[in-house]
Amino acid sequence: MPGLWFEEMTEGSVIDAEWRRTLTEADNTLFCGMTMNVARLHLDAEYMKDSEFGRPLMNSLFTLGLMIGMSVHNTTNGTAVANLGMTDVRFPAPAFAGDTIGVRTTVLATRASKSRADAGIVTLLHEAFNQRDEVVARCERAVLVHRRPAAAA
Secondary structure: OOOOOHHHOOOOOEEEEEEEEEOOHHHHHHHHHHOOOOOHHHHOHHHHOOOOOOOOOOOHHHHHHHHHHHHHOOOOOOOEEEEEEEEEEEOOOOOOOOOEEEEEEEEEEEEEOOOOOOEEEEEEEEEEEOOOOOEEEEEEEEEEEEOOOHHHO
């Protein structure tokens, strides 16, 4: 499904990402390496085995990026001009390698852009759930979205 035009983003709409993804230890290791995050709580199983979690935590920025990325194909793919920001980022429960993540997006607000007649600003609430339906990540994302071109209207 392609992304939605500004006019198709209706406040209160809930959009399921329609697919899920299982997190892997390789995801965590590669992401930590690419971002130069050497925190033992992400990379050292021996160090974490006696912690309250018992195993390494997924890097929260990986979880955040995956959550937003999983939502793009049926929210803003091909219609986004730019992300304007993310706020209220939370990680209510830990995510681990082996967890399978699903994503739900709710359209919180829409408004016409004051500076661009061809776009509007949409505020989205993204929520990521593990296989036990626990929320492992959530954030609000403001995105500038193209209006439907006149020829396609």
